Amino acid sequence: MSDTSKLQTPNSKLNLAERDKKVIWHPYTQMKNALPHIPIVRGEGVYIFDEDGKKYIDAVSSWWVNIHGHAHPYIAQKVAEQLNVLEHVIFAGFTHEPAVLLAERLLPVLPGKQEKVFYTDNGSTAVEVALKMCLQYWDNKGKPKTRILAFKNAYHGDTFGAMSVSGRSIFTDAFNSLLFDVDFIDLPDAENISDLISQISNLTSTACFIFEPLILGSGGMLMYEAKYLDELIAACRKAGILIIADEVMTGFGRTGTYFACEKLNHKPDIICLSKGLTGGTMPLGITTCTDEIFDAFLSEDKLKTLYHGHSFTANPIACVASLASLDILLQEETLANIKRIEAKHALFLEEIKAHARVKAVRQTGTIIAIEWETGNETSYLSNLRNLLYKFFLDKGIVLRPLGNIIYILPPYVISDTDLNYIYGAIKQALEEI
Structure with missing residues (x-):
């Protein structure tokens, strides 16, 4: 039997922050001096x-997940109802209504001919599944391809496959020698697109091209044009390279359309989703694919099975939260809010773009990023980052800078009054910091 004497009542004399410091290890945080x-x-x-x-x-x-606001009553109601029906069931050999219904409702609104849903736990695992699908697709076809194409400065997650296809950075530094080799290319633009297409045309052993469409999030909210991505995808198609769109951050309205790939003529073979999927309520990941991908795994040969799964695969509560979030997303009011935020950001961009302290300002949909002029100091670990973070916290605003880059990526329910308050605080920071 367990030793219940080790169970302790929290020290009521300590506040929550003090209790936290005794027992918690926080993400992306140097705990020595946090x-x-x-x-x-x-x-x-x-x-x-x-x-x-x-x-x-x-x-x-809250790290790009909360699209409809905190404690949304409609999502909370649906989750509470599901808790009294079925909280979880093994998803190998069993199924349930929330998982089937979510797939039935989500697939028709995704770009391209997405036909199958594979459930996981988060964005990183959604990417892992996508990579495994592509690599095993070619192996199942008897035409093994082992190379992967990705963008420099990309970020696709913190598990090993996801790290491998992410740009080498402080996030991967301790593990670089253990990551598999990837062919990294620059973001496309008018000057380099021909060279990039030429590079792709010479690739013969590349299984897939993975990208964050239109915006590289953790890489610094780097933005690029859909027309050049379209040309890269077309070149990949010609070279027999499968296409993975990592819409973990860009999905569910962030870029002004429901999904960033709606702005492309050439659609992906595989789409990775998470973050806003549940409205920020709880973890859930999805990897969708075309029938062409799925059919390559149908065989009497058991070795052609996709051997991947998670304990909480297709958790019914998370699926119900996603269905509720999708209900809200597809309302006319939500799309109107997305367009309103997009227009407000565009006006603010014009207002500050000529400021001497603004090195660059860029916007796509509901996301706006401002790059501070810091001379040669542009590291993610820049001291400016901490100054800006504290400045905004003191004003009651959560903005988590990426080094010298701050960005606004708000829930769609944010009011014009709150947006104006944030814009005003940024203008003040430009004068004072």
Whole structure:
């Protein structure tokens, strides 16, 4: 029997931040000198509230996941109802209504001819599945291809396959010698597109091309044009290279359309989804594919099976949260809010683009990124990052800079008043920091 004497009651004399410091290891954080983590006790709409009652505008959607606002009553209602019906069931040999219904409703709104859904847990695992699908597709066909094409500065997750297809950076530095080789290319533009197409035409052992469409998120909110991505995809098709669109961040309205790949003429073979999928309620990942991909795994040969799965694959509660989020996303009001935020950002871009401290400002859909002029200091670890982070927190705004780059990526329910407050704080920071 377990030793229950080791179970302790939390020290009531300590606040939540102090208790946290004793037992928690936080992500992307040097715990040696980290500032106390802010204890959040509740959320409502675009706001989160700490234990002292201070209100913060969640201007980054809590790592890009919260698209409809915190504690959305409709999503909460649907999740609560499902908890009283079925919380989870093994998804090998069994199925359930929420998983089937989500696939039935999601596939028709995705770009291209996506026909099958494979469920996982998060964006990184969705990418892992996509890579395995492509590599095994060619192996099952008896034409093994082992190379992968990706963009420099890309970010696709923190598991080993996802790290391998991400640009080499501080996120991967300790593991670089263990990652598999990938062919990295520059983002396409008018000057280099011909050279990139020429490079692709010479590839003979490349299984797939994986990309974040239109925006490289963690790479610094780097943005590029759909027409050049279209040309790269066309070249890949000609070279027999499968196409993976990582829409983990860009999906569900972020780029102004429901999915970034809607802006492409050439659609992907595989799409990776997560983050906004559940409306930010809980983890869920999805990898979708065309019938051509799926059919390559149909065989009397058991070795041609896709041997991949997770304990919480297709969790019914997460699927119900996703269905509720999809209901809200497809409302006319939500699309109107997306267009409103997009227009507001565009006006703000024009207002600040000539400022002496603005090195660059770029926008796609509901995402706007401002790059601070810092001379040669542009690292993710720049001291400016901490100064900006604290400056905005003091003003009740959650903006998590990527080095010298700040960005606004808000829930769609954000008001014009709150957007104007954020814009005003950024203008003040440009003058003072």
